[in-house]
Amino acid sequence: METDMTMGKPSSILLRFLLPIFCGNLFQQFYNVVDTIIVGRVVGAGALAAVGSTGTIMFLLSGIAQGMSTGFTVLTAQHYGAKNEKGVRGSVANALLLSLILTAFFTVLCALLMHPLLRLMNTPDDIFGDAYTYIMIISIGLIAMIMYNMSAALLRAVGNSKVPLYFLIVAVVLNIVLDLALTMGIRMGVAGAALATVISQAVSAVLCFIYIWRKARILTPRKGEWRLSGEMTRAQLRISIPMTLQFAITSSGTMIMQAAVNLFGSTAVAGYTAANKIVMLMTQEMPSMGSAIATYSGQNFGSRQIDRVKKGVRDALIIDTIYSVGAALLCVALIPVTLGLFFSGSEDIRTLMPWAKTYVWTASCFFIPLSFIFVFRNAMQGCGYGLLPMLGGLVEFGARGITAFLSIHLMSYLAACFCDPAAWLSAAIFTGICYRFVMKDIERKF
Helix, strand or coil: CCCCCCCCCHHHHHHHHHHHHHHHHHHHHHHHHHHHHHHHHHHCHHHHHHHHHCHHHHHHHHHHHHHHHHHHHHHHHHHHHCCCHHHHHHHHHHHHHHHHHHHHHHHHHHHHHHHHHHHHCCCCHHHHHHHHHHHHHHHHCHHHHHHHHHHHHHHHHCCCCHHHHHHHHHHHHHHHHHHHHHHHHCCCCHHHHHHHHHHHHHHHHHHHHHHHHHCCHHHCCCHHHCCCCHHHHHHHHHHHHHHHHHHHHHHHHHHHHHHHHHCCCHHHHHHHHHHHHHHHHHCCHHHHHHHHHHHHHHHHHHCCCHHHHHHHHHHHHHHHHHHHHHHHHHHHHHHHHHHHHHCCCCCCHHHHHHHHHHHHHHHHCCHHHHHHHHHHHHHHHHCCCCHHHHHHHHHHHHHHHHHHHHHHHHCCHHHHHCHHHHHHHHHHHHHHHHHHHHHHHHHHHC
8 A cells, every 4th residue: 555656746646645644633633622522521621721731741742752753764755765675674673673762761751850840831739730640641651652653654654644544543432432431430530531542542553563564564674674773873863853853842832832821720721722622623634734745755855856846845835725724714613612512511611712712713813834834844854854844943932932921921811822823933934945945955966
């Protein structure tokens, strides 16, 4: 089920490859929404606020997993585009061994820093205990998250975006079942929700690796190839470190934003959390297109077809512009209808609605620049350029941080909600300029 992206109409290839990733991300976000609904309705608004207050840390951990997996498998996509099967297998072995080493490091780091980090983020005292319990279980199970992302990224590197979707669907269904069993049946509260997430990710990772071992032989290293190569390690780290740092920098900015929101109390955090889930659901096409354009660019860069890379980027921008307008309109329409789903009848939705609507209206006006970030950034990363996308993360961090500190100084919730749009707009402009520079640099080299 591999796909050679070096031939055919770019827009058609991207849409076909994008659709399974988009569906997978929707399923993932659908689970996150259902998870939030279950926690909010079964455990209570306080538990929802506790889980929501860790959302930016979850984004950081997810970003580490995505940055490592995407960065390590860019080399796989390039070797696949160059028809170098030995290089593909060697890059897979190297990526998996590096992932295990780095996973151990990040797990220990999370265990040491999580408590002071939650304090630094102004987590309200009435939800601190649940927040710490939830995020610590997720941190201990970080290997499940990283191994799922790695296995899915390996399959996508050779053009297979459907199989990760199938196994993700299984994991999402399992996640919901475990959520209900552990929160409603065993009454484990937020700990049950976290445990359900870790178990479902582990199952999905195992299923993906079984498929690779049995069906995708090109991704299965031979006995003598299971070793760390200095050359490949340098190449993979050169791409993945800036990508992981970019996610970490962006996540740090969102933590500052969360700290600003936290100052307005648990009611504001609960309303913002529910609204943020809707926005995340509506914008899942954008990281999906980013994954598609990264694989597309990697394969075409490997085959030295730079004009095809540029044509693919143009088509992706057109597709994303159309999608962003529709998503923004739908997001605004959905929030009054869906907010009540997140809370039990004992909660007064009228007190939560102003907090939720303010964030949705502010964020939805800037979906177009958000979508452009993923296209420009992932196109550069697919071509092996990791530093400039990381600097784009610094631009996001700066814009989000300045706006968050302004919000804290003025005690303005509207300013806190504007943190995301300020980051998206500034980073879209920066990455667009960087993309043009990268294309000219590649043309000179080739």
